[in-house]
Structure formats: C-alpha cells, structure tokens
Amino acid sequence: xxxxxxxxxxxxxxxxxxxxxxxxxxxxxxxxxxxxxxxxxxxxxxxxxxxxxxxxxxxxxxxxxxxxxxxxxxxxxxxxxxxxxxxxxxxxxxxxxxxxxxxxxxxxxxxxxxxxxxxxxxxxxxxxxxxxxxxxxxxxxxxxxxxxxxxxxxxxxxxxxxxxxxxxxxxxxxxxxxxxxxxxxxxxxxxxxxxxxxxxxxxxxxxxxxxxxxxxxxxxxxxxxxxxxxxxxxxxxxxxxxxxxxxxxxxxxxxxxxxxxxxxxxxxxxxxxxxxxxxxxxxxxxxxxxxxxxxxxxxxxxxxxxxxxxxxxxxxxxxxxxxxxxxxxxxxxxxxxxxxxxxxxxxxxxxxxxxxxxxxxxxxxxxxxxxxxxxxxxxxxxxxxxxxxxxxxxxxxxxxxxxxxxxxxxxxxxxxxxxxxxxxxxxxxxxxx
Amino acid sequence: xxxxxxxxxxxxxxxxxxxxxxxxxxxxxxxxxxxxxxxxxxxxxxxxxxxxxxxxxxxxxxxxxxxxxxxxxxxxxxxxxxxxxxxxxxxxxxxxxxxxxxxxxxxxxxxxxxxxxxxxxxxxxxxxxxxxxxxxxxxxxxxxxxxxxxxxxxxxxxxxxxxxxx
Numbered sequence: 001x002x003x004x005x006x007x008x009x010x011x012x013x014x015x016x017x018x019x020x021x022x023x024x025x026x027x028x029x030x031x032x033x034x035x036x037x038x039x040x041x042x043x044x045x046x047x048x049x050x051x052x053x054x055x056x057x058x059x060x061x062x063x064x065x066x067x068x069x070x071x072x073x074x075x076x077x078x079x080x081x082x083x084x085x086x087x088x089x090x091x092x093x094x095x096x097x098x099x100x101x102x103x104x105x106x107x108x109x110x111x112x113x114x115x116x117x118x119x120x121x122x123x124x125x126x127x128x129x130x131x132x133x134x135x136x137x138x139x140x141x142x143x144x145x146x147x148x149x150x151x152x153x154x155x156x157x158x159x160x161x162x163x164x165x166x167x168x169x170x171x172x173x174x175x176x177x178x179x180x181x182x183x184x185x186x187x188x189x190x191x192x193x194x195x196x197x198x199x200x201x202x203x204x205x206x207x208x209x210x211x212x213x214x215x216x217x218x219x220x221x222x223x224x225x226x227x228x229x230x231x232x233x234x235x236x237x238x239x240x241x242x243x244x245x246x247x248x249x250x251x252x253x254x255x256x257x258x259x260x261x262x263x264x265x266x267x268x269x270x271x272x273x274x275x276x277x278x279x280x281x282x283x284x285x286x287x288x289x290x291x292x293x294x295x296x297x298x299x300x301x302x303x304x305x306x307x308x309x310x311x312x313x314x315x316x317x318x319x320x321x322x323x324x325x326x327x328x329x330x331x332x333x334x335x336x337x338x339x340x341x342x343x344x345x346x347x348x349x350x351x352x353x354x355x356x357x358x359x360x361x362x363x364x365x366x367x368x369x370x371x372x373x374x375x376x377x378x379x380x381x382x383x384x385x386x387x388x389x390x391x392x393x394x395x396x397x398x399x400x401x402x403x404x405x406x407x408x409x410x411x412x413x414x415x416x417x418x419x420x421x422x423x424x425x426x427x428x429x430x431x432x433x
Numbered sequence: 434x435x436x437x438x439x440x441x442x443x444x445x446x447x448x449x450x451x452x453x454x455x456x457x458x459x460x461x462x463x464x465x466x467x468x469x470x471x472x473x474x475x476x477x478x479x480x481x482x483x484x485x486x487x488x489x490x491x492x493x494x495x496x497x498x499x500x501x502x503x504x505x506x507x508x509x510x511x512x513x514x515x516x517x518x519x520x521x522x523x524x525x526x527x528x529x530x531x532x533x534x535x536x537x538x539x540x541x542x543x544x545x546x547x548x549x550x551x552x553x554x555x556x557x558x559x560x561x562x563x564x565x566x567x568x569x570x571x572x573x574x575x576x577x578x579x580x581x582x583x584x585x586x587x588x589x590x591x592x593x594x595x596x597x598x599x
Contacts, residue, residue: 067545072511074504082541083514113508116501169589171556174545214565215537221565251504286563301597305555417552 047360058427093327111212111223121256130277133198147188159265162422165412170419187241207283208270227283262377302415316348318423321400334433346379347402391433526580550582
C-alpha cells in the first residue's frame with residue numbers, strides 16, 4: 001500500500017515528473033518504475049507500452065474521497081455522494097438491466113425530499129399557466145382520464161454525469177458515469193396538456209415547479225426550478241409521469257407526479273411536480289443562467305474564472321457507453337483469454353451508431369454489436385467479445401459513437417466551472433490471474 | 434304484598450320450567466330446530482360486499498400509510514446524519530465552516546471537493562446567488578475560504594501546469 005500511495009502522491013504532486021520517472025522517452029513504462037506500478041496494481045501491465053503519458057491506471061484513479069454506500073431499505077447499495085441533499089450514484093455494473101429497477105435508480109436532489117403527499121394521489125393538483133389562453137388546474141386523476149396515457153422507456157441522466165473526469169476538478173458532486181437511469185415511465189405527454197391549454201404565440205419557454213422545500217427548510221427560499229425551450233416540451237417523449245416500472249413513483253423519485261424530459265439534463269425532469277408555466281422569455285429560477293447547466297460556446301482555459309455570461313444552456317446530453325456486465329475491479333481466473341462483454345449506450349436526443357472496446361489503452365479497438373432502442377430516448381444494449389493476449393492487468397475502455405459520428409473523447413472536454421457535459425470514455429479495470 | 438300458597442306454587446313451577454328450558458335448550462340442540470335464515474337479499478349481499486371491500490380498502494390504506502411512514506422515517510434518517518464539526522479535518526475556522534455550511538447541506542459535498550483558493554472564494558458568491566446563502570464577506574469570509582482552501586485543495590492535478598494560468 002505504501003507504494004500505491006507513493007505513486008498517487010507522485011502523480012498528484014507533479015505529473016510531468018511522475019511521467020518522466022515512470023515512462024521512458026518513447027512512452028513505455030520501464031525498469032523499476034514499471035515494476036513499481038505493477039506492484040501497486042498487484043499485476044503486470046501487458047500493454048504498458050501503450051499507456052498514454054500522464055495517465056494513472058484506472059485501478060488507482062480513485063475519485064476524490066471514496067464514497068460510502070447508501071444503506072436504506074428500498075434502495076440498492078448505491079454510492080452515497082451526500083446525505084443532505086441526498087445524492088447517490090449507481091455503480092456501472094448495477095446498470096445491466098434493460099429497464100433500471102427502482103432500487104437502482106440514482107438519486108439527485110437539490111432541496112429536501114418533501115413530506116409524502118398524504119391524500120389520494122389522484123387528488124394531487126397540477127397547474128399549467130402563463131402564456132396560455134386557458135390556464136389548467138387539473139388533478140392527477142383528471143389528467144389521467146383526459147389525456148392519452150403512454151408508457152415509454154426513457155433515459156434520465158444528470159447534467160453532471162461524468163464530472164469526476166474533469167481536470168482540474170470542478171465544484172459539484174463528483175459523479176463517475178452512473179448518474180443515469182432507464183425506467184419504464186407511464187404518464188401523459190406534456191405536449192397534450194399544453195395544447196389543451198391553448199399556448200399563445202409568445203409561449204417560447206417553460207418553467208417547472210415542484211413541492212420540494214429549500215435545503216435550509218426556509219420557506220422563503222426556493223429549491224431548484226428550471227425550464228427549457230417549448231420545442232423540447234412538445235416532443236412526444238416528454239412526459240408528465242405518475243408511474244415508474246408499473247408502480248406509483250417512489251417518494252424519493254417524485255411521488256406522485258413528475259416530469260420526465262429524456263435526453264436533457266435530469267434537472268429538467270422536475271420531481272413532485274405542481275406547476276408548469278409557459279413564458280415568453282427563458283426561465284430565471286435557481287438553476288438557470290450564469291454557469292448553471294450551461295456550457296462554454298468558446299472553450300475556456302480549464303480552471304479559469306468566468307461568470308458564464310456567454311455560455312449556452314445545455315440541451316441534449318452527449319453520447320456515452322458503459323460496460324455493465326463486468327464490475328470495475330473484477331478479478332478473473334488465470335488463462336482467461338476471451339471475455340464476453342455487455343453494456344448500455346445512449347446519446348441524448350440522438351442515437352448510438354457504434355460502440356467500440358479497447359483493452360490496450362486505445363491503441364486498437366474491437367467493434368461491438370449495438371441494438372436498436374425500443375423507442376426514442378431509450379438506451380441501447382450493446383454486446384460483443386474481446387480477446388486478451390495474456391494474464392495481467394487490463395483496462396476495458398468503452399467508446400460510444402453517436403448518430404452524427406461524434407465519439408466519446410479520452411478526456412473530459414470543454415471544461416466549465418460547474419463541470420457539465422463530461423463524457424470521457426469509461427474505463428473498467430480487470431485483473432486476470 | 435303477600436302471595437297465596439297456590440300463587441307461590443304456580444310461580445315456582447313457572448320458574449322451574451324456565452330453568453328446565455334454559456338447561457336443555459342449549460344452542461347445539463337448538464340449532465337444528467331453528468328455522469332457516471331467509472336468503473340474504475341482493476341489497477344485503479351488495480352491502481356486505483361493499484363492507485368487505487371497504488374493510489380491505491381500510492387495511493390497504495393502513496398498510497400504505499405504514500409503508501409511507503416507514504419510507505419517510507428512512508428518508509429522514511438518511512438525510513440527517515448525526516454530524517459534528519469533527520467530520521471535517523482540524524484547522525482554524527473548522528467550527529465556523531461547519532456551522533455555516535451545514536445550515537443547509539451535510540459535510541459530504543465539502544469533503545469530496547478539492548478546489549483552488551480562488552474557486553473556493555467564488556463558490557461563496559455562487560452559494561449566495563444560486564442557493565440563497567446569506568452573503569459572506571470580510572473576515573468571516575476569509576476565515577471560511579482559508580480553511581476550505583487549506584483543507585480541501587485540488588486532488589486531481591492537471592497533467593501539466595496550464596501555461597495560461599498563474
């Protein structure tokens with residue numbers, strides 16, 4: 001362990017020097033340094049010659065402060081990133097189900113989880129107002145009987161998913177790649193409700209409000225509320241949902257009514273939904289403007305200061321693929337040479353065209369088969385097999401490519417102070433023998 | 434008032450007869466002789482069914498209420514970890530940081546962060562603007578920012594010092 005810490009410290013203090021010590025001029029790990037890294041990993045590194053400079057092996061690259069596990073009846077042991085607000089990440093290997101079971105849903109709150117609505121859920125009230133001819137004041141029951149009820153498999157992903165890949169690190173929850181879920185949601189289309197209210201010419205943006213109190217409990221302060229262009233609200237996959245995987249939505253996930261705005265930052269899927277307002281101008285609630293859920297249009301120097309005035313609101317989430325059939329840190333029997341792989345991939349508003357896997361730090365790639373999504377904004381199953389040349393330490397890198405040909409990068413791109421939009425390819429460390 | 438002997442005898446006979454009837458007419462014997470209950474009317478059936486449904490509904494509601502209470506208790510427990518200032522590393526300003534920051538959030542988000550001093554400083558304004566924190570200025574702000582910057586520096590070093598940053 002002393003060696004491992006030494007290696008960590010070396011990289012943390014001076015990566016260039018660490019590289020100089022650990023890697024030779026041609027980028028190959030040499031002599032005592034290679035032995036040291038191998039000892040730290042407990043294995044040899046067969047593809048050490050192909051490890052990019054400055055790259056700490058994934059097995060050693062622990063996110064800042066290993067997270068404890070969430071221990072709560074009704075939830076799987078997720079990675080507990082914070083108790084108040086309650087935030088928990090789903091380990092990648094727990095995302096192997098085609099439809100994410102409720103207990104494995106990642107958790108993201110900005111405010112407090114409100115007290116559970118004690119009345120008949122069908123009596124929960126929802127209001128649609130603002131730039132409409134006829135404001136609607138509906139109960140959940142009325143909504144369910146008045147509008148077509150649809151069931152769709154929809155991805156929901158935190159805007160900050162992948163944040164821990166940013167260098168230098170940004171503020172915010174240090175998500176790995178597990179702030180993603182894929183539930184079977186039942187509800188009505190927001191579009192149908194908006195049409196029933198008669199949107200005015202000036203209705204260009206939405207604002208969403210929920211019943212969750214501010215984290216301080218101070219009723220004069222608002223918990224997060226956000227909004228989006230009306231075009232996204234009019235998509236046939238944007239729902240006001242009241243069932244998840246065939247059951248009432250759990251309290252933690254927005255009982256009894258929430259929005260599901262698939263493919264865009266999860267903060268647009270307001271929980272405990274009470275109201276949607278149509279506006280002529282972009283919403284100005286907390287979580288809007290500045291550097292919140294916004295990305296640089298002109299890339300900025302990583303680590304620099306900015307007020308985000310010239311940033312743009314995030315829209316579609318970027319492409320991402322995960323290996324879900326093998327957990328990070330899996331040990332395999334000596335002699336294992338063929339490994340079947342399986343995972344999920346998605347690309348916000350787009351689809352995934354290809355998933356490729358590398359076991360040699362990106363020097364060569366093996367194409368996987370990618371299935372079709374069951375409906376728009378669903379994720380896609382991929383699978384295939386990779387071959388290994390020997391025993392030892394390997395990293396399985398997963399790289400998805402979207403329908404417009406954009407691939408996941410090696411490193412988190414377009415650094416921004418709150419760390420949004422990172423989609424560096426996933427790395428799963430395995431040890432054979 | 435007094436009774437005639439004949440009346441006394443008659444009364445005694447009636448009582449004895451009554452006792453005999455009580456002693457012999459036990460329910461198990463009576464049952465076969467009891468006239469069959471009239472078949473329940475459709476209305477009675479409907480009422481009984483409705484009552485059964487209502488009872489089942491009440492049971493279901495009670496179960497749901499209990500489940501909801503249990504869920505709320507779990508949520509309350511997980512959202513309110515018993516934290517003290519010792520959750521943070523020792524240092525000048527720890528108590529002030531703990532008191533101010535945990536008015537809203539637990540220490541996890543602090544402990545899992547690592548930022549440059551300037552970024553910690555900016556975070557104070559962001560907390561005020563975006564999360565409604567009372568403005569933090571002057572020596573109090575310096576105390577808080579210095580503690581955070583000292584205790585939680587960046588842990589993910591850039592691959593090389595950025596030539597565009599001081």
